[in-house]
Amino acid sequence: MLPEYSAVLLRYGEIGIKSRQTRRRMVSLLVKHVETALKEAGVSFSCTRTDFGRIYVETTEAVRVSQVASRVFGVVSVSPVVVIDSNLDTILDVGSAMAAASFTRGRSFAVRASRVGTHAYSSQDIRERLGERILEKLADFDLRVDLRSPAQVVEVEVRDEFAYVFGETLPGVGGMPMGSQGKVVCLISSGLDSPVAAYKAMKRGCIPVFVTFDNIPYADEACSGVAVKQAAKLAEYVHDYQVKVYVVPHGTDLADIVSHAPYRMTCLYCKRNMLRMAREIAMLEKADALVTGEIIGEQASQTSRNLRAIGGAICDYPVLRPCIGDDKVDIEHLAAAIGTYQFASEGLSCCTLPPKYPVVTADIDKVNEAEKGLDLSILKTQVSQARVVFLKEKS
Amino acid sequence: MLPEYSAVLLRYGEIGIKSRQTRRRMVSLLVKHVETALKEAGVSFSCTRTDFGRIYVETTEAVRVSQVASRVFGVVSVSPVVVIDSNLDTILDVGSAMAAASFTRGRSFAVRASRVGTHAYSSQDIRERLGERILEKLADFDLRVDLRSPAQVVEVEVRDEFAYVFGETLPGVGGMPMGSQGKVVCLISSGLDSPVAAYKAMKRGCIPVFVTFDNIPYADEACSGVAVKQAAKLAEYVHDYQVKVYVVPHGTDLADIVSHAPYRMTCLYCKRNMLRMAREIAMLEKADALVTGEIIGEQASQTSRNLRAIGGAICDYPVLRPCIGDDKVDIEHLAAAIGTYQFASEGLSCCTLPPKYPVVTADIDKVNEAEKGLDLSILKTQVSQARVVFLKEKS
Numbered sequence: 001m002l003p004e005y006s007a008v009l010l011r012y013g014e015i016g017i018k019s020r021q022t023r024r025r026m027v028s029l030l031v032k033h034v035e036t037a038l039k040e041a042g043v044s045f046s047c048t049r050t051d052f053g054r055i056y057v058e059t060t061e062a063v064r065v066s067q068v069a070s071r072v073f074g075v076v077s078v079s080p081v082v083v084i085d086s087n088l089d090t091i092l093d094v095g096s097a098m099a100a101a102s103f104t105r106g107r108s109f110a111v112r113a114s115r116v117g118t119h120a121y122s123s124q125d126i127r128e129r130l131g132e133r134i135l136e137k138l139a140d141f142d143l144r145v146d147l148r149s150p151a152q153v154v155e156v157e158v159r160d161e162f163a164y165v166f167g168e169t170l171p172g173v174g175g176m177p178m179g180s181q182g183k184v185v186c187l188i189s190s191g192l193d194s195p196v197a198a199y200k201a202m203k204r205g206c207i208p209v210f211v212t213f214d215n216i217p218y219a220d221e222a223c224s225g226v227a228v229k230q231a232a233k234l235a236e237y238v239h240d241y242q243v244k245v246y247v248v249p250h251g252t253d254l255a256d257i258v259s260h261a262p263y264r265m266t267c268l269y270c271k272r273n274m275l276r277m278a279r280e281i282a283m284l285e286k287a288d289a290l291v292t293g294e295i296i297g298e299q300a301s302q303t304s305r306n307l308r309a310i311g312g313a314i315c316d317y318p319v320l321r322p323c324i325g326d327d328k329v330d331i332e333h334l335a336a337a338i339g340t341y342q343f344a345s346e347g348l349s350c351c352t353l354p355p356k357y358p359v360v361t362a363d364i365d366k367v368n369e370a371e372k373g374l375d376l377s378i379l380k381t382q383v384s385q386a387r388v389v390f391l392k393e394k395s
Numbered sequence: 396m397l398p399e400y401s402a403v404l405l406r407y408g409e410i411g412i413k414s415r416q417t418r419r420r421m422v423s424l425l426v427k428h429v430e431t432a433l434k435e436a437g438v439s440f441s442c443t444r445t446d447f448g449r450i451y452v453e454t455t456e457a458v459r460v461s462q463v464a465s466r467v468f469g470v471v472s473v474s475p476v477v478v479i480d481s482n483l484d485t486i487l488d489v490g491s492a493m494a495a496a497s498f499t500r501g502r503s504f505a506v507r508a509s510r511v512g513t514h515a516y517s518s519q520d521i522r523e524r525l526g527e528r529i530l531e532k533l534a535d536f537d538l539r540v541d542l543r544s545p546a547q548v549v550e551v552e553v554r555d556e557f558a559y560v561f562g563e564t565l566p567g568v569g570g571m572p573m574g575s576q577g578k579v580v581c582l583i584s585s586g587l588d589s590p591v592a593a594y595k596a597m598k599r600g601c602i603p604v605f606v607t608f609d610n611i612p613y614a615d616e617a618c619s620g621v622a623v624k625q626a627a628k629l630a631e632y633v634h635d636y637q638v639k640v641y642v643v644p645h646g647t648d649l650a651d652i653v654s655h656a657p658y659r660m661t662c663l664y665c666k667r668n669m670l671r672m673a674r675e676i677a678m679l680e681k682a683d684a685l686v687t688g689e690i691i692g693e694q695a696s697q698t699s700r701n702l703r704a705i706g707g708a709i710c711d712y713p714v715l716r717p718c719i720g721d722d723k724v725d726i727e728h729l730a731a732a733i734g735t736y737q738f739a740s741e742g743l744s745c746c747t748l749p750p751k752y753p754v755v756t757a758d759i760d761k762v763n764e765a766e767k768g769l770d771l772s773i774l775k776t777q778v779s780q781a782r783v784v785f786l787k788e789k790s
Contacts (some may be wrong), residue, residue, distance in 0.1 A: 014693075014723050076724075142420025172723045176692050181699040182756075204691035206699055290698035296599035296715070297571050298409075304576040304601055304683035311713035316759070318706035318714065320691070325595025325717030328409050329471075361577075364711070394432045 005062035005080040011054040013076040029177040030074040036239040075172035081164040099134045108146035119162035175203030183287040190226035194293030195340040200322035201291045213250035223350040235391040243392040253378045260373040267301040272313035280383045294321045300358040309362035397496035400457035400475040405450040408471040424572040425469040431634040470567035476559040494529045503541035512555035570598030578682040585621035587689030590735040595717035596686045609643035618745040630786040638787040648773045655768040662696040665710035675778045695753040704757035
């Protein structure tokens with residue numbers, strides 16, 4: 001029988017190479033988010049501890065804790081662990097029992113061990129003696145030792161008076177704890193790319209404020225609802241912060257563009273206006289940057305030349321485009337992993353305006369010149385009319 | 396014996412969903428780059444053909460063609476193929492011979508088939524009859540059919556009078572053909588991130604112009620050489636375009652910053668100046684955008700707040716940051732795959748200036764105010780003194 005797991009060990013990556021002060025702040029943020037995520041999911045745990053570059057969650061629900069914690073930004077990997085005292089005999093008993101309960105016959109294995117503190121034995125002693133004990137105990141298992149690329153492992157981490165024994169390490173979402181960076185305004189459409197872009201910025205520690213634009217009468221009525229659903233899915237990755245989405249009307253300025261701007265440049269003016277409205281919200285929210293889902297060459301409006309024509313609309317906030325160098329297939333895989341793929345594929349008509357032959361190499365002077373005929377004051381009005389949907393309250 | 400490969404089949408991904416006109420232009424670019432890459436590598440081939448959404452390279456060196464072509468941007472995957480006539484008996488003979496030469500005993504297999512044109516048999520006929528033939532011919536192989544996730548396959552693509560038989564599909568680098576987008580100025584340091592960022596923009600079709608800044612006297616003399624080596628590695632992915640790197644002196648403006656700007660904001664002013672010098676080069680080169688290796692939270696100068704303070708230095712070119720939402724570990728893996736990891740890990744001291752306690756939440760007004768004391772005219776002078784290294788001539 002597998003010895004009972006009594007804790008889950010969480011590993012963080014880049015946080016570990018920060019200065020002592022920054023590291024301390026980030027680990028404490030991460031612990032807070034893990035605790036909140038567990039409470040939100042209704043998973044019970046008795047306490048969390050941080051020690052020697054690890055976070056330990058003591059729990060009788062190790063599998064569920066592993067599932068929830070592995071989806072908190074900053075967690076690089078998780079292992080359900082058996083916590084025992086650091087007596088070598090106990091380690092040999094529990095380590096070999098774990099092998100007996102989890103190993104498959106006929107495959108290679110290794111024992112891994114590390115040690116911090118003062119003990120009567122070395123890490124190498126653990127590796128050798130536990131390896132021998134496993135071979136003895138499972139003599140009929142036809143096991144062989146392979147230190148380089150074993151098919152199965154038992155790992156032992158000895159830390160002062162405790163030892164942690166485990167056989168499994170599951171990947172976490174990685175990144176940095178949310179709130180280690182400032183707020184960013186994430187532009188979300190009903191498409192596939194923008195939620196992935198938001199996710200990537202969030203994963204690096206930014207707190208999202210979502211904005212979506214309602215293109216009615218140039219879109220299916222359901223479109224902004226799809227965008228809100230995508231934002232709600234992303235909100236599941238946010239713990240300890242309020243999450244809201246601004247649904248900004250975008251029909252009046254589009255009508256103005258249709259009437260007064262060159263037809264083949266419709267998408268450029270639309271995107272310039274979206275950036276300007278997002279900028280208004282960034283000022284309201286005291287955000288540091290805007291985040292868009294643009295990918296070079298993915299659409300006619302996203303050629304390198306057109307990105308310049310669009311980006312020039314705002315100057316005092318950086319536009320972060322985390323998907324800019326990705327392939328569509330990478331975005332699809334990530335969207336599936338995040339959980340937004342299902343919404344994006346609903347296939348509504350969310351803008352009826354794109355011209356059949358759009359300009360792909362916009363001349364920035366001509367863009368600026370033709371824009372003089374547009375009424376940009378509409379934009380502030382539309383932002384003031386935004387509907388704000390609260391997706392999550394601060395815990 | 397394995398039937399002899401006489402061609403390599405190249406697949407492209409996103410190109411396939413472009414409009415007919417764009418697709419035709421992109422496929423023709425891709426074919427040109429593949430041919431140039433093969434010539435540069437000294438690999439012989441008799442001709443290339445495009446047909447039914449595929450590119451075929453006819454060659455007696457299928458393995459080497461596969462290696463070279465799989466590293467051309469736009470190629471999603473490659474398969475060495477045996478080209479035969481589309482007679483069903485020939486397909487059964489060659490398909491079963493391929494299975495005999497390549498299959499491993501005791502594992503599952505499947506036959507996959509597709510067909511375009513008029514033939515006396517269906518794709519399903521190929522799958523069934525070739526499957527039966529393989530089971531007969533390899534009766535002592537203990538094979539079993541698994542259509543969903545077979546361990547090994549034989550694939551047949553019938554296209555009018557030809558049939559292509561293959562068992563292996565290798566991944567390509569993906570992306571879009573270089574030159575399907577405009578030029579971008581890629582800022583390259585001796586570090587790990589910036590070459591990966593340049594690679595990602597290149598992979599999406601942008602033509603790179605490399606720029607590196609020589610921090611002497613605040614750096615080891617070898618640093619700019621390391622950056623040039625990284626650019627030279629990236630130049631291996633460029634075919635049919637000239638590649639150059641501008642090595643721009645960056646010591647005089649740094650001395651000015653050290654003397655006149657607040658010490659804790661040194662890195663912000665340095666980066667603002669680099670963007671400004673890169674912008675000068677973008678104008679010279681008629682580029683569309685700048686590309687940097689910034690990652691949110693990777694360094695003190697890359698907090699969301701500081702990205703705003705830095706990005707505000709230029710307005711009329713977008714700054715593309717393809718790594719902005721990536722984890723360091725992802726960058727490390729990609730750098731290793733690209734071939735730039737080895738250079739970046741040389742570990743020189745490439746800037747001696749970073750303050751111990753840098754500002755991480757720069758106030759943009761204070762940044763602008765203190766910048767008034769700097770002499771920005773130095774920047775144009777430095778750009779005019781740049782040394783230009785030609786890494787590759789247009790084929």
